[in-house]
Amino acid sequence: MAVFSRIAGTGSALPQKVLTNKDLEQFVETSDEWIASRTGIRQRHVVSEGETTADLAERAARAAMEAAGVQASELDMIVLGTTTPNLIFPSTACLVQHRLGANGCAAFDVNAACSGFIFALSIADQFIRAGTCKTILVIGAETLTRMLDWSDRNTCVLFGDGAGAVVLKADAEAGILSTHLHADGGKKELLYNPVGVSEGFKPEEKNAGVRVLMTGNEVFKHAVKALDAVVDETLAANGLDKSALDWLIPHQANLRIIEATAKRLEMPMDRVIITVDKHGNTSAGSVPLALDEAVRSGKVQRGQLLLLEAFGGGFTWGSALIRY
Template sequence: MAVFSRIAGTGSALPEKVLSNKDLEQFVETTDEWIASRTGIRQRHVVAEGETTADLAERAARAAMEAAGVTADQLDLIVLGTTTPDLIFPSTACLVQHRLGANGCAAFDVNAACSGFIYALSIADAYVRSGMARTVLVIGAETLTRMLDWSDRNTCVLFGDGAGAVVIKADAEAGILSTHLHADGGKKDLLYNPVGVSAGFKPEEKNAGVRVLMTGNEVFKHAVKALDSVVDETLAANGLDKTDLDWLIPHQANLRIIEATAKRLEMPMDRVIVTVHKHGNTSSGSVPLALDEAVRSGKVKRGQLLLLEAFGGGFTWGSALIRY
């Protein structure tokens, strides 16, 4: 008998500190109107001193596990999407695993930038379908404000910190119907962090420090095109029409990109989950954060058809079609 995976529970975590656009006006050459009109962002959450990606991931994981009625000893695998790990190694997934008391199960990180959660969910789904796992914890968690240049108004206004998680379980009925992943490393210089281990600093970025470098207009154009393509691919793979979708739960990077995807699907914005105005771009945390909010608010209900999608540095992009 075929085995599928379904989402059994969701959870999320946000730092206590909120940084509004008005707050940013005090130390960055920008305005609330400028940020909001171009991105839709009004505020973002920022980690406190000493607060880490693992802290947020653990909180989101515990909330998802409680919602799913799952204990740590039942986990077969933990996959954590992040581009801001606590350490280079061990993985943040291993740190979270130990905190949860799930020692012994497999645990690893996935770095696909803002597409990290979609990539992690796809891997978890494959493990369940293959029979290698029955209960998997999938997390997307970031502390991107730790790598921002707060003097660069083109990037520092965009990002926030946060984490979201889901528990998926093996089931006779399909919950995750399909996932679709893509990448194009040829566009790497349009959105990247110049610091690494093996390569060190790029020569032209000596002493630049850890920060986000982005060619915003080009990223916008590529994101809209890639997401249009993966939406079409997802619907075609499942023999569905765009009218069959109940909800679009997109990566929360920019309201204009979200609106462009909704327009492509001919979906009214009241069927699109939008959190970018209060979370900013939380990278791999954004989709599971939005999903958890939609579930806990009662908007998303069991049996509804959800389209999740994301686009990030790499470039990476992907989607997941889910019968919740």
């Protein structure tokens, strides 16, 4: 008998501290009007001193586990999408695993930038379909503000911190219908962080230091094109017309990109989950944060068809079609 994965529970976590566009005006050469008109962002949550990716991931995980009625001892695996881990190693997933008391199950991080949660979800889905695991915790968590150059107004206004999580359980009926993942490393220079371990730190270089470097206009064009293609791919793979979709839950990077995808699907914006105005771009945290808000607000109901999609540095992009 075929085995599928379904979402048994969702959860999320946001730092208490909020940084509005008006707050940014005090130390960045920008304005609320400029940011909002170009991105749709009004505010973002920012971690406080000592608050980490693992802290947010743990809170989101506990909320999802409570919603699913799952104990730590039932977890077979933890997959955590992040590009801002607590440490290079051990993985943040291992840190969260220990905090939850789920010691012994597999735990690892996935780095696909803003697509991290979609990639992690797809990996978890494959393990359940293969019959290897029955219950998997999937998390997307980021503290992007830790790696921002606050003098670069083209990037520092975009990002926020947060985490979202889901618990996947094996089921006879399909919850996750399909996932579709892609990457193009040839576009690396359009969106990246110039510091690593193997390449090291080169203080003499112009772009030295942990920071986000982005050619915004080019990223926008590639994102719209890639998301259009993966939306078509997802619908075709499932033999569905776009009218079958109940909700679009997109990566919350830029309202213009979201609107472009909705237009492609001929979906009214009241069937699109929008959190970018409140959260900014939380990278791997954005899709599960939006999903959890949609579920807990009562917008998303059991049995409805959801399209999740994301695009990030790498470039990476992907989608998940889910019968919630």
